[in-house]
Amino acid sequence: MNSPAPNRQSLNNEQYFIRNIRQTDLDEIYSIEKRAYKKGWSYGIFQQSLTSNRGFILIRRDTDNIIGYGISQVIVDEFHILNICIHPDYQHQGLGKGLLYFLLDKAREFSCKDVFLEVRASNLIAIQLYLDAGFNEVGVRKNYYPSEKGREDACQMCLSLF
Numbered sequence: 001m002n003s004p005a006p007n008r009q010s011l012n013n014e015q016y017f018i019r020n021i022r023q024t025d026l027d028e029i030y031s032i033e034k035r036a037y038k039k040g041w042s043y044g045i046f047q048q049s050l051t052s053n054r055g056f057i058l059i060r061r062d063t064d065n066i067i068g069y070g071i072s073q074v075i076v077d078e079f080h081i082l083n084i085c086i087h088p089d090y091q092h093q094g095l096g097k098g099l100l101y102f103l104l105d106k107a108r109e110f111s112c113k114d115v116f117l118e119v120r121a122s123n124l125i126a127i128q129l130y131l132d133a134g135f136n137e138v139g140v141r142k143n144y145y146p147s148e149k150g151r152e153d154a155c156q157m158c159l160s161l162f
């Protein structure tokens with residue numbers, strides 16, 4: 001059984017804010033993606049995601065730089081987190097957790113019952129973040145991701161909101 005979903009944990013609003021992704025943000029987002037992942041999304045996937053998905057960016061107020069993003073998709077009453085990423089220079093400061101909880105609030109706004117995501121089996125930091133937020137491991141997609149050694153499994157995770 002799932003543990004209770006986490007409550008809102010806001011980011012430090014004096015230093016950061018979140019807004020929807022725009023076309024003009026893509027170059028900056030893509031440069032973060034290339035630094036944060038060994039094998040991340042292509043520029044084209046980000047472009048497609050602007051039309052079909054809901055994307056949010058975390059911005060540092062004083063510099064106006066993008067320091068993180070979360071991309072999600074609502075399918076009826078399911079909320080899918082497709083990508084969540086914090087710029088490597090800003091990781092491990094609680095921002096990923098803040099962005100994740102922001103997305104969970106969005107899922108509640110859309111009256112979604114469940115939140116789903118997939119994560120590389122080797123990404124223990126992200127898996128711990130999701131477990132702490134109440135996600136459960138619900139399956140494995142064998143050889144789902146390209147990796148430096150060939151292919152890698154995806155761990156499927158789910159959080160029930162109601």
Ligand SMILES: CC(C)(COP(=O)(O)OP(=O)(O)OC[C@H]1O[C@@H](n2cnc3c(N)ncnc32)[C@H](O)[C@@H]1OP(=O)(O)O)[C@@H](O)C(=O)NCCC(=O)NCCS
Pocket residue numbers: 036037083084085086087090091092093094095096097098118119120123125126128129132
């Ligand atoms: C996964 C990611 C979004 C986490 O964001 P973050 O801002 O670094 O994480 P936070 O500081 O909010 O920490 C949240 C939790 O993650 C884990 N964590 C984060 N950094 C960690 C580190 N260096 N070592 C161990 N655990 C770590 C911890 O469980 C932490 O909780 P705690 O602070 O209560 O111990 C970020 O590391 C990232 O963007 N990684 C590259 C992209 C990626 O892998 N995205 C996930 C794809 S599914």
